[in-house]
Amino acid sequence: MSVIPGTASLLDEVDKKLMIALRDGRTLIGYLRTVDQFANLVLHRTVERIHVGKQYGDIPRGIFVIRGENVVLLGEFDEEKFSQSGLEEAPIDVILEKQRALQLQKQRDLEQKKKALRERGLAPSYMESIQEDF
Template sequence: MDDLNPLAGTAHLLEEVDKKLMVLLRDGRTLIGYLRSVDQFANLVLHKTIERIHVGTEYGDIERGIFIIRGENVVLLGEIDRDKEKNLPLKEVSVEDILDSQRREQEQRYEKHRLISKALKERGLNVNTELTHEEY
């Protein structure tokens, strides 16, 4: 461990400036855009950003433009391989269709959680049934 600089990890992000990156956020959203700026807290500025929503083998992209991300909200960050991006085994659908699919998927998760909670409650187990948006 030759490098004792505490900012070394964040400084390596400078090598990613102007590259197309995918960023997974703590709330589960996936953003894709060009990294334009990064600071010592790993706060990011993405340009030409899209929010990509996946449901099963389908995806839809919502244009977001310039997007500022607090470093503490980044779970995963990686460069997009442009050659592989062209050959995705996924089907692109309209924003309306993917949002509708996402809503149905969330409703199914919520209903499954509700049924499990009800079954556990009938067996005498007290379960927290409050769900946040991120949990279902």
């Protein structure tokens, strides 16, 4: 079997615990089980980790298939170093509520900025496209 350039380093990561940042902003942690020539990944015992401030919560996701084009960053996950990071684990319902409140506050701030710009006779179109991303 020939190894395709670019995926050779991923093959060395099979059966290791990885943290993966996705293009949509999610963070996944799981064991890499396989990878193909397109860098599509299969993770086992996967959790989605959500960070809010200095706290985090995990949502179990099980087996997770990820298209290679959606991976922004990938690296080996070191439990020992993570435990020294100063982050505190919290129940996922608390984290989700804090995340929701943070998103609502960002949306209110954006609306206030848009209103202030409109009052000054400015109506930037880029603000609408930024809001759609959230």
